[in-house]
Amino acid sequence: MAFEKFQLNGKTALITGAAGLLGIEHAVALLECGAAVVLTDINESALQEAKVMLSRSFDAKQIIVKIMDVSNRDSIQSVADDLVASEISISILVNNAAIDPKVKGEQGVLETSRLENFPLDQWNLQVAVGLTGAFLCSQVFGTAMANTGGGGVIINIASDLSVFSPDQRLYRKHGLSEDMQPVKPITYSVIKSGLVGMTRYLATYWADKGVRSNALSPGGVFNGQGEEFVQRLTNLIPLGRMASRDEYRAALQFLCSDASSYLNGQNIVMDGGRSSW
Numbered sequence: 001m002a003f004e005k006f007q008l009n010g011k012t013a014l015i016t017g018a019a020g021l022l023g024i025e026h027a028v029a030l031l032e033c034g035a036a037v038v039l040t041d042i043n044e045s046a047l048q049e050a051k052v053m054l055s056r057s058f059d060a061k062q063i064i065v066k067i068m069d070v071s072n073r074d075s076i077q078s079v080a081d082d083l084v085a086s087e088i089s090i091s092i093l094v095n096n097a098a099i100d101p102k103v104k105g106e107q108g109v110l111e112t113s114r115l116e117n118f119p120l121d122q123w124n125l126q127v128a129v130g131l132t133g134a135f136l137c138s139q140v141f142g143t144a145m146a147n148t149g150g151g152g153v154i155i156n157i158a159s160d161l162s163v164f165s166p167d168q169r170l171y172r173k174h175g176l177s178e179d180m181q182p183v184k185p186i187t188y189s190v191i192k193s194g195l196v197g198m199t200r201y202l203a204t205y206w207a208d209k210g211v212r213s214n215a216l217s218p219g220g221v222f223n224g225q226g227e228e229f230v231q232r233l234t235n236l237i238p239l240g241r242m243a244s245r246d247e248y249r250a251a252l253q254f255l256c257s258d259a260s261s262y263l264n265g266q267n268i269v270m271d272g273g274r275s276s277w
């Protein structure tokens with residue numbers, strides 16, 4: 001049967017940053033394949049809203065929500081302990097949480113996105129969530145997967161910016177001097193490239209225990225961004241448009257299921273062809 005290998009019945013997937021734009025899409029993707037999902041995030045109200053929304057289309061018993069801060073090992077361990085106590089074992093981990101501060105640019109205000117001014121506390125916070133968070137979750141849940149004997153899957157959500165540098169011309173604001181122009185911060189490139197390195201490391205580390213690891217690198221999702229920005233960005237994309245939020249679902253289903261049983265250590269770049277230009 002063509003789609004038999006996509007079935008995830010009886011499996012439980014944990015998604016970090018699950019209450020955000022793409023986190024919910026990842027949940028839909030996995031629920032569609034029959035998995036149960038543990039949605040984790042620091043935003044409690046958004047998590048509850050996500051559960052209500054998903055329960056309209058899927059069995060609510062398949063959807064568990066847990067507040068979890070990926071930058072805090074105790075918070076992760078406490079969720080892991082709760083799940084063990086409920087006899088739930090995680091065989092799919094989607095490291096999705098990240099902080100992606102919006103590029104602003106204001107007259108007369110020090111432009112802190114620029115490398116010259118980038119605050120160390122922002123570096124530390126963003127790395128703690130986007131990179132250290134993926135390490136800590138992989139350490140806790142990946143170790144458990146390796147020890148069960150049943151194997152598992154770790155997916156790191158990177159970005160097209162894991163394979164090329166941000167084109168800072170996209171973020172330019174009219175009327176601002178060069179030293180005031182906002183940029184995509186250095187953290188984003190470092191974190192997303194780091195996730196690809198982590199993916200390769202994990203892919204070999206627990207391969208003998210049946211734990212596979214791959215990265216999914218989405219291009220920009222249209223979410224009401226300004227017309228000028230969208231025009232500039234879509235000029236760089238051969239398909240001529242940004243992604244719809246649901247366009248990564250099928251890739252996640254492939255990566256998390258036996259449909260990709262021989263894929264390990266790869267970075268799947270879905271960017272409308274942007275990196276081909």
Ligand SMILES: NC(=O)c1ccc[n+]([C@@H]2O[C@H](COP(=O)([O-])OP(=O)(O)OC[C@H]3O[C@@H](n4cnc5c(N)ncnc54)[C@H](O)[C@@H]3O)[C@@H](O)[C@H]2O)c1
Nearest residue numbers: 017019020021022041042069070096097098159218220221
């Ligand atoms: N949206 C895009 O265009 C796009 C493009 C490429 C890559 N990505 C990547 O996809 C992933 C999801 O992006 P998104 O657009 O859904 O972002 P989002 O900001 O909508 O969601 C991120 C979620 O992470 C949560 N979070 C923040 N700090 C946390 C912490 N310490 N612990 C746990 N959760 C925390 C937030 O509360 C939020 O719900 C990110 O890794 C992002 O870099 C997004």
